[in-house]
Amino acid sequence: MKLWEIAHSRTGDKGNISNISLIVYDKSNYNLIAEKVTADIVKQWFGAKIKGKVERYELPQLGALNFVLYDALDGGVTNSTSLDKHGKSLSSFLLEMSI
């Protein structure tokens, strides 16, 4: 199934760093995403888009993971020539992942 079926997500940006939250609707699914959606998997999922490392923070009481993606925004909002300079749409592309 796609992550979209069990979780929601929002992207934020600071400079050239993107952060993407992944939050399950039902906390009983937290262990599943914590096991399946590792920092390495997320880095692989986005491929060449993410040029730096990916870190993951865990907030089990909220059923949430927070991914921090370095060198991820083509230079960041004030530098980038890409259409979605903030990387706002990355959250929805993370939810496309099948687990």
Add this chain to the structure above:
Amino acid sequence: MKKIRIGSGAGYGGDRLEPALTLIENAKLDYIGFECLAERTIALAQKEKRLNPDKGYNHLLEYRMEKVLPLAHKHNVKVITNMGAANPIAAMFLIAEMAEKQGLKGIKIAAVLGDDVLELIDDKKQYQILETGKPLSSIENSIVSANAYLGVSGIVEALNNDADIIVTGRVADPALFLAPMIYEFCWDMTDFDKLGKGTLIGHLLECAAQVSGGYFADPGKKDVENLWDVGFPFVEIDETGEGYISKVDGTGGIINTATCTEQLLYEIHDPANYLTPDCVADFSKVEFDLVEKDKVKFSHASGKTATDSYKVSVGYQNGYFGLGEISYGGANCMERAKLAGDIIQKRLEKYTFSDLRIDFIGLNSISPLNYEVNEIPEIRLRVSGKAASLETAKQVGREVEALYTNGPAGGGGATQKTEEVISVASIFLKKSEVQTTIIYKAI
């Protein structure tokens, strides 16, 4: 126990006004904060101020204050905003003039100054830029602005001096909301646990509708009632820093644990170490409880000692951005769009661009993933690049437009744009070097 109510009147510079007015009229607020500065807004405002010393504040200041002033006065709501941008003094005088014209009396307006540290960084050219690791001297000749993210101190002082409307330049976004808590509850500036709790509240409020159903809806999965009429949020808190977040009954939108969790993590890296000028906030143990419809209790935020530095955003001129777009539709449109992209690439070869991108809107302009696509009804070619001169940047749009008569069949809807690129670099400055001053105008 004493309780106060703080509302959020804007989550970005161009935000909607109606929900803010609804809050002032109906939410029994004590304060309303308008957060209106993005990363490079001040750099752009600084350039405006250079052309006209009376400008350089938020473009919607007048539009907002026309309606906010009489309502806030009538309902006894204090207004705190960073709409001063590069020119809080001019903003203060404009607000005073508007209030006088409206016949309002007994209003004290404050302008908080000190965030503009352009002169202070003159001898800091060896300081390292956070984003690139290079010294500040690498952008020395292009710098247009330097602004420190100040904390609450100036706003708290203005409140102590009975200001009703407080206009700042760059301050940390949560500070607009944390300051009235410190003032009302007499929190000590070394009580970092309380400052962490207040910072959580500021963080939840600073993007306005983003916690109350805006930027949340996903039809069929995350439905939001009457999103068209989305209400802005307010909090009610007591002196312990505990409380709830809600919105005015009857407005659209939704506040639940899901909206609060999305906003909690918005623009956060390590939730246990959220650096602000006033404390290092710890959101890692935060819990949300839905106590009734659209009313969420928050708890378990805390904080640690603040660092001894301010983050400073340095705005600098970084060349020119050129953009051109054209659409293809119907039979074989993808192949015609690709051919157009190849042609543009060759025609632009003789110029020097950095980050020249050729994207197809509808296929891969925002997607980092590769999708299998069979047939699409339409596709839009997007070409963008950065160049050292405006003239070179213009070539992007010119060549894309020229595809009309010099490119594949059936191109339509060509548009072009160029703009100056103002980029932002960050450095850290010792707090002891930065002086905050406040000036007042009473009417």
